Amino acid sequence: MKRFCALLVVLGAALPLVLARCPDSFFGVGGSCYYFPTSGPWLWNEAREECKKLGADLAILNTPQELGDLSSVLHRQFKDAADGPFYVGGHKNNGIWSWINGDRININSNVWVPDEPSDRPTDNYVLLLSGNDHGRRYFATTGGHVGRFLCET
Known part of the structure; x- marks a missing residue:
């Protein structure tokens, strides 16, 4: 499938x-x-x-730019529904944090909540949080019940 990209400038801000x-x-x-x-x-x-089931997989957000662009769109399109935590395609396997495609997740990146990812042995999945304190960031979790998730094709 071909995709065509454009840049929209609204009120002086470049949005994807x-x-x-x-x-x-x-x-x-x-x-x-x-x-x-x-x-x-x-x-x-x-x-x-x-x-x-939808022909997709959990989202892979490799860069802070990708995370920021997606966060802006989520907030505009889904308003309050996008404020809660939701799963993306990161997980820990044999002690190594990686995306579901096998790419490693940079655990030293500033896209993690401070002091994350944790070294708790039960925290094996990446949760994307949105909050006033840290903005939209990654958080390590057990994989238990969370409100939502984000798929990507």
Whole structure:
């Protein structure tokens, strides 16, 4: 599928706009299509299975820029629904944090909540938080019930 990107400048701020053909119920940001359900709660594994049913997988957000662009769109399109925590495609396997595609997650990046990722042995999944204290950042969690998740194609 070809995707066409453009840059939209609104009130002096550059915002990503993707002119892409995304599946129904998905929205485009920065060359990818995303799905954000409003139902829940979900376990991390359940969330991943739901994404796969849609022909997608949990989202991989490799850079702070990608995280920022997506956060802006989530806030504009989903308002309060995007404020809660939701799962993305990061997990810990044999002590190594990586995305579901095998790429390692930079654990020294400033996209983590301070003092995260934790070294707690039960924290094996990445949760994307939104809050006034730290902005939208990653947090390590057990994979228990959380409100929502984010799929990407």
